[in-house]
Amino acid sequence: MSEEPEIVLGLYVPPHPQPLLAPEQNEGWSRLREAFDTCRQRIEESDADLMLIYSTTWPSIVGHQIQAHPKPVFTHVDDDFHFLGSMPYEFHMDEEYAECYREACEARGLHARTVAYDGFPIDTGSVVALKLLNPDNRIPACIVSSNVYSNRAEQIVLGKAARDAMSKLGKKVVIVVVASLSNRMFTEHIDPADDRIHSAKDDEWNRKILEFFGNGRLEDISQLSRDIQGQIRVSKVVAYKPAWWMAATMGQHNNYDGEVLAYEALHGAGGAVIQLTPAKGGVGDKEFDEDDVEFYHGDRSVLDKGML
Amino acid sequence: MVKGEVVLGCLAPHPPHVVYAENPEQNEPFSEGGWEALRWGYHSLARKLKDIDYDCIVVLTPHWQTYVGTHFLGLERFQNISVDPIFPNLFRFNHDITVDVEMAEAMHDAAAEAGIITKMMRNPDFRVDYGTIVSCHMLNPDWDKPIVTISSNRSTHYYSNEVMNEQATALGDAVMKAIEASGKKVVLVASHSLSHRHFVTEAPLPEDMSREHIYNHSQYVWDMKLIDMMRRGEMQEVIDVLPEMIEQTMAEAEGGGLTWMMAAMGMPDYPAEIYGYQSVIGTGNAIAAWDPNESTRQLVL
Ligand SMILES: [Fe+2]
Numbered sequence: 001m002s003e004e005p006e007i008v009l010g011l012y013v014p015p016h017p018q019p020l021l022a023p024e025q026n027e028g029w030s031r032l033r034e035a036f037d038t039c040r041q042r043i044e045e046s047d048a049d050l051m052l053i054y055s056t057t058w059p060s061i062v063g064h065q066i067q068a069h070p071k072p073v074f075t076h077v078d079d080d081f082h083f084l085g086s087m088p089y090e091f092h093m094d095e096e097y098a099e100c101y102r103e104a105c106e107a108r109g110l111h112a113r114t115v116a117y118d119g120f121p122i123d124t125g126s127v128v129a130l131k132l133l134n135p136d137n138r139i140p141a142c143i144v145s146s147n148v149y150s151n152r153a154e155q156i157v158l159g160k161a162a163r164d165a166m167s168k169l170g171k172k173v174v175i176v177v178v179a180s181l182s183n184r185m186f187t188e189h190i191d192p193a194d195d196r197i198h199s200a201k202d203d204e205w206n207r208k209i210l211e212f213f214g215n216g217r218l219e220d221i222s223q224l225s226r227d228i229q230g231q232i233r234v235s236k237v238v239a240y241k242p243a244w245w246m247a248a249t250m251g252q253h254n255n256y257d258g259e260v261l262a263y264e265a266l267h268g269a270g271g272a273v274i275q276l277t278p279a280k281g282g283v284g285d286k287e288f289d290e291d292d293v294e295f296y297h298g299d300r301s302v303l304d305k306g307m308l
Numbered sequence: 309m310v311k312g313e314v315v316l317g318c319l320a321p322h323p324p325h326v327v328y329a330e331n332p333e334q335n336e337p338f339s340e341g342g343w344e345a346l347r348w349g350y351h352s353l354a355r356k357l358k359d360i361d362y363d364c365i366v367v368l369t370p371h372w373q374t375y376v377g378t379h380f381l382g383l384e385r386f387q388n389i390s391v392d393p394i395f396p397n398l399f400r401f402n403h404d405i406t407v408d409v410e411m412a413e414a415m416h417d418a419a420a421e422a423g424i425i426t427k428m429m430r431n432p433d434f435r436v437d438y439g440t441i442v443s444c445h446m447l448n449p450d451w452d453k454p455i456v457t458i459s460s461n462r463s464t465h466y467y468s469n470e471v472m473n474e475q476a477t478a479l480g481d482a483v484m485k486a487i488e489a490s491g492k493k494v495v496l497v498a499s500h501s502l503s504h505r506h507f508v509t510e511a512p513l514p515e516d517m518s519r520e521h522i523y524n525h526s527q528y529v530w531d532m533k534l535i536d537m538m539r540r541g542e543m544q545e546v547i548d549v550l551p552e553m554i555e556q557t558m559a560e561a562e563g564g565g566l567t568w569m570m571a572a573m574g575m576p577d578y579p580a581e582i583y584g585y586q587s588v589i590g591t592g593n594a595i596a597a598w599d600p601n602e603s604t605r606q607l608v609l
Contacts, residue, residue: 062509063508077435111510119389185375189376
């Protein structure tokens, strides 16, 4: 068992179905599709043997759910964009990793469970990512949910548990985070040709985040997570969690080669395909100013503390 | 043609736990029961429905979440398995659902005419959400009436609880016009809990009732406040206070169901029939019905 897991690369990709189902309807969507295709090729050229997905479109309530069905088969249809078509799928999941990840979560104080049910509706974001990045199921995959109530400490520990399991099994891993940047969509149906980022403010923030990604400053993005949530995230959940999980899973530093392969509007939301490759030399800027949690003890209750 | 009407409005919470606890043949997992206060309440309301003459059930569900407008199921039949992505251990339900497409289209058109963004859902592979299935199964386990499902527009998240109230009211008004023009007798269903903070862990045996209780007392107090107002027929007041309740209790009414249904029923000022209240994984769930017919309206609980 190696101490540090071997992470081949990390990808940040959008959850919307347009690049999969309708790339021809908009030039931006087709550029996102090309970026997905480039990433697929790079994964094929790597010697990765596991694709681990964290999807913001798979919410959970009871702790953290980990997909462990060895061969999930279903036809998925998106709640909003059902008119773009169906997404039939058959994937190959790494059961051993899923179980090991669950154990690692529990060892770090998290409530977690694997799910392996016929007909389980894998979420749009995961289906899009798996179909575009791993179309022939060349490498086995695993998906972890996004708990609606979890906050920073829990997400960081969830990422560390993912690393524990990778190290234990000696996996070479592609990390995939499925999330928008700004996530405000247009609330009306639009002509695909007219798609654009919902507002100039969303666009500016997206570009600033992309600058950080481009410089490989993942830990800094993680530290900026609460600002990002406040500025450009619709308050569907309590926090912008994907950066926390991604940074924790990839090792909590800024030492990556970053590449933004595409940045386009997806019905108004900011969709980007970004690749981070762990770098050997150089050390980026670090701003470790928040707690680095190793074991999850639950959320801190302010009322219980500081009593005289 | 005779003017169509709403013959009953039901607040029908949809924790999959209640279907799980019933062990219907359509659901794969097996349970030892649980949540009787809710299930027996549902049985009582289902018996009442058996005595009512109606053509279809129209349900607004927060588990079909749409950000781009309000969507309506638009195909005659949906036959599939619906596995709850959040509680897959409890709910894997084989369903065979008949849709009143004519009614759905009429509601869609009336809403569009009122300026609401709308969409018909015509993809045959679409998985009907568990909110629709749980509420409809508990109200009508024979599944012998067609349904219409309306999606929940996420205006609370995109704007505010107040905007949700405005938009759901407009949708309710439009739906009422469509019902009146259709000549049909319709049962409306707002499929959701009241307070909605969940426990994030689950007992090894989910139906172990020694573990079930409300998430916190504040949620309980809010739930009781609302139920009291319902008993008194103060539905305009309930809708007015809803934004604050949603803020304080994460109430699932944020999806617009109750506001939509009350608007479509002309904001009842008569007492609601209360059929039960119980927590499920910490959330507060009330079963209530509004019967516009004074001669059949009862004091149930
Ligand atoms: Fe629900």
